[in-house]
Amino acid sequence: MGNTDKLLSLAPLDRLPEPSWWPLPLSAWLMIGGIVLIIGIVLAAIAWRYGKGKVKRKALHQLAALAEQQDLPLLDNLLRRVALTYFPRHDVAGLTGEAWLKWLDAHLVSPQFQPLTSTWSQGLYRGRQLESCQWAACITASQAWITHLNTEAKC
Secondary structure: OOHHHHHHHOOOOOOOOOOOOOOOOHHHHHHHHHHHHHHHHHHHHHHHHHHHOHHHHHHHHHHHHHHOOOOHHHHHHHHHHHHHHHOOHHHHOOOOHHHHHHHHHHOOOOOOOHHHHHHHHHHHOOOOOOOHHHHHHHHHHHHHHHHOOOHHHOO
């Protein structure tokens, strides 16, 4: 009766339960929170960046559609709407004629609207149909102005 009986008379070993994944320790919660915060910040930055250029993209799309119509009052209206989006109303609303074109040129590197003053006034105020080269110059100047518009200028 030796050793085998002694082994059988021993109580079974108590095994500790395996560590559980739940509930998570504080360090895991902090890591998850940090990752979620970083993802949220990145998504917000992407949404902000995309939304910032939305007006410019829409205006350029409308300009492309307007290029086929050759309607200078509609072009002038588009430029005014874009300007009112980015600049204070009191700076834009009262401008007409040559003052309006000078204001547009003030936001460009080189003046593109002032050389078109007579063309612009004939097409806008006298209702005269523009020649295709004159219309192309108006569209080119408008596209340059919208493209180079500083989207941070909004007040």
